[in-house]
Amino acid sequence: MLPFANLSFWEKETFLTNVDYLIIGSGIVGLSTAIHLKKKQPNKKVLILERGYLPTGASTKNAGFACIGSASELLDDLNHSSENEVFETVEKRWKGLLYLRQLLTDEAIDFQKLGSHELFQANEKTLYNECIEKLSFLNTSLEKITSIPRVFQTAPQHLVISGMNGFQHAIFNAAEGQIDTGKMMKSLVSLAQSLGVKILNSIEVTHINTNEVVTNYGKISFHKLAICVNGLAKQFMPNEDVAPARAQVVVTSPIKNLQPNGIYHFDKGYYYFRNIGNRILFGGGRNLNFEAEETDELNTSDQIINHLSSLLETHILPNSAFTIEHQWAGTMGIGKTKAPIVKHLKDSIYCGVRLGGMGVAIGTIVGKDLSKLILDSTS
Ligand SMILES: Cc1cc2nc3c(=O)[nH]c(=O)nc-3n(C[C@H](O)[C@H](O)[C@H](O)COP(=O)(O)OP(=O)(O)OC[C@H]3O[C@@H](n4cnc5c(N)ncnc54)[C@H](O)[C@@H]3O)c2cc1C
Structure with a gap:
């Protein structure tokens, strides 16, 4: 040129x-x-x-999660920052989502307010119990921001109907949704x-x-x-204080009678998945190798892609046949x-x-x- x-x-x-x-x-x-x-x-x-x-x-x-924060994430943030700071950030996210939807319209971004589920594995009983103990405090604080009574609710029935494996508990978040990125x-x-x-x-x-x-x-x-x-x-x-952090994602082939619907997080948000029509998008795993993932390279790593594929088979889609049809990496910007x-x-x-x-x-x-x-x- x-x-x-x-x-x-x-x-x-x-x-x-x-x-x-x-x-x-x-x-x-x-x-x-x-x-x-x-x-x-x-x-x-x-x-x-x-x-x-x-x-x-x-x-x-990105994965197209329209998020304001899961219960365990907010509690973790409260351990490091003041209550004011944490809920100001949540308010910014909530207002930001409302503003995005107003600027572009729900139809144009395919916004779907399906809510989200935070999932807990068997070894996360203590974390789950901490969340349950603080649920009403979180709900009172979040109602002031979102006007939604009981943003967080326990959702044990969801684990049965979604066909997943290896998760013991679920907390539903009524304030979140998904978009078409x-x-x-x-x-x-x-x-x-x-x-x-x-x-x-x-x-x-x-x-x-x-x-x-x-x-x-x-x-x-x-x-x-x-x-x-x-x-x-x-x-x-x-x-x-700004550094690159690679985030990796896979998308499956279309799946017959796909059960998970909406957005899901687990392992303190280090893993996240959602449906895109009848496929699953699954991302995360940066915590497997923080040092290697502090990069702006856009290639994927075998270590993380193989781990995501294996969790899909064992935890998320244990009863479904699928292949990985897409995989990519993107660069986030993070700091302290x-x-x-x-x-x-x-x-x-x-x-x-x-x-x-x-x-x-x-x-x-x-x-x-x-x-x-x-x-x-x-x-
Ligand atoms: C895999 C993945 C999944 C994610 N999932 C979610 C999610 O579900 N929900 C959510 O809220 N957030 C998610 N995020 C984070 C979210 O996507 C980002 O926070 C957001 O997109 C950042 O937007 P931005 O405009 O600041 O930066 P970017 O979108 O990164 O844009 C920066 C642009 O600058 C360009 N650029 C860089 N350097 C130069 C240069 N020297 N000259 C010219 N151009 C340059 C780049 O090419 C890029 O297009 C995810 C991120 C990743 C990587």
């Missing part, structure tokens, strides 16, 4: 010059930031640069483009200077820059805390990164917050 220097006057004028807001990354956050900037300032030029021929981050690779991203891209946002694919930013970025084809100047690259942010902000980094870094440079494992719930609201920060700031 031609370097920028060899493009025509028209090409440079139309696509690459006088960029008011330049955004790196066309995931949920980059697209939402662009949408909000364009909605507020329709006459400004908003350009997104994306390294992949498709968006190549977590936003097109592909449809969500298609809708976000369409909305951004309909507002006049330009998206250029296969352009990788390699370096950021005060008012220009260096890419694989040349330089582009900007008035303000938003870095929305999630788990790949370290290269541009070495002092921030679960909160995203939405920040003015320096000069005209801002970021919205480190979305963790809940980007579906908070991604569009992070984009909205970031656009507000950019618009309100005088630099």
